[in-house]
Amino acid sequence: MVAHAGVPNGFGNPGSLLETFLPWLGLSVPVGAALAAVRRSAAAAVAVLLAAAVWGASFGGALVDGRSPGGDLTVVSQNVGAENPDPAGTARDLAASGAALLALEELSPATAPAYERALAGSYPHHATIGTVGLWSRYPLREVEPLPIMPWTRALRAVADTPKGPVAVYVAHLASVRVHPTAGFTTARRNEAAGRLAEAVRAERLPRVVLVGDLNGTAEDRALRPVTEGLRLRSAQAEAGDGFGFSWPAAFPVARIDHVLVRGVTPVAAWTLPRTGSDHLPVAASLRW
Template sequence: MEQEDSPGRRRDGIWWRGRILAALAVCSAALMVGHSLVPNVFGRVGSLLETFLPWLGLSVPVLLALAVVRRSATAALAVLIPALVWASLFATTLVDKGSGGGDLTVVSHNVDEGNPDPADTARDLAASGAGLIALEELSSRSAPVYERMLAGAYPYHDVEGTVGLWSRYPLKDVRELPIMPWPRALRATVDTPKGPLAVYVAHLASVRVHLNSGFGTDRRNEAAAALASAVHAERLPRVLVLGDFNGTTGDRALAGVTDGLRSAQDEAGAGFGFSWPAAFPVARIDQILVKGIAPVSAWTLPRTGSDHLPVAASVRL
């Protein structure tokens, strides 16, 4: 008679079950490790993956729960692979890297054109005590409200189209940056007590997700390239770039802008600092980038009437 398989070798045993779950765990880990190899041609799949890359960590508890339900030791062990990969990529992000107070606090906020109460948003931003406030998505209706509400604490300001900069220190050499057909960026020199600081405020084009063409980023990427050209040509050694990039610093398509700059959140923040959407943030698309200055802390401010959270950083000049 044919001998039956032992319990440890039975094809329905804990070591045989769950091979599909184990394969999914390995695929999840491979995507995290090799995200830069994912093609970014049709549908900009690579950019989409990199924008939400931290969320691949959700595969770990989901696959582990399924492995328990399936009673599969193979799947349970395989889940360790994406868990370790995620930890190697993002564990340090969860640590508070702040190192005390700086010389200047800066805030950037996409205030939302449809914000129902810009006056209340202005009061919240002024209460932050920031020395510089950059606003994006201003409208002809809301810009005068911010000008009026912030005038007392911020005697210097400039608005170019839909972006503006409010400062406690004098502004000079302010000009629009033509990154798009309509004004969505500016450059200014801030005369701080510790010397001049070049400040860029930008709102890159929105991205669109279409069923037939995928993650539409062409207009955003073109605006990013124009902004990168201006920033890289900057002659002042200390540079601050603020704004809504409609993308994360991990998105390879924005590498032209982020090259040579450091993210205040990555360097001095605690956690991912997700800023959008405000009701349940899943990505940090609002950025504070620096060059020649040291960020010492970074955080998000409480929700306003906008669909974005304000982002803030303290820097040492």
């Protein structure tokens, strides 16, 4: 927990793999406490207390409810899943959140029309490019694809809200896999993250919202060009309640879906109930 940055990202990217599930190292505390009790070992008990203190210092803040009332803009994002058996139902559930901006990732030619039909009544403005889409209660302009991968999985748009314009980026980075022989394969994701960072770095508007499935956690060093290099702040880290794990939906173990902001203040962040996707929707309330 202390020296995870020292684990090299050589063959198989063990450092990134460890950082993806870093909070779960806290499970060593109750296991160690049980073993210390069985052994009646004072030294083991001290070691367990030390591990508990390190975990608390590293992740204890996530257990404090950072949410507060208010907010000028609510944003929801979900990887809806290309194999989602009920896109219309998922769309209705997401619209019921009351979000002013709704970003969807992993749309397919077969499912995109279903989302467009189901969301038309709640969101008069929308744009879909490739496998990502943005629905808005406010006018959208300057919609353009972002060439972060060989196929289009990211877009930029400007939403003209009553408080002023905000640049909205919707992105779905390349998937990662864990192979017995190749380890944690992240090369395509890391390359896409670098291109996404370049695109956001060139943004001229002062208010920026980046949402989507980044296929990595905020702790993963490979995503630092996006999470740290752009001065983007995590809504979950600043205004969440708990870790906000979003994947897999049946038993979430990692937060790979994000709401990152610059120029606005997160006042609340949370996950929405499960839909037909294998990702939970993530939401954030933002204040100008």
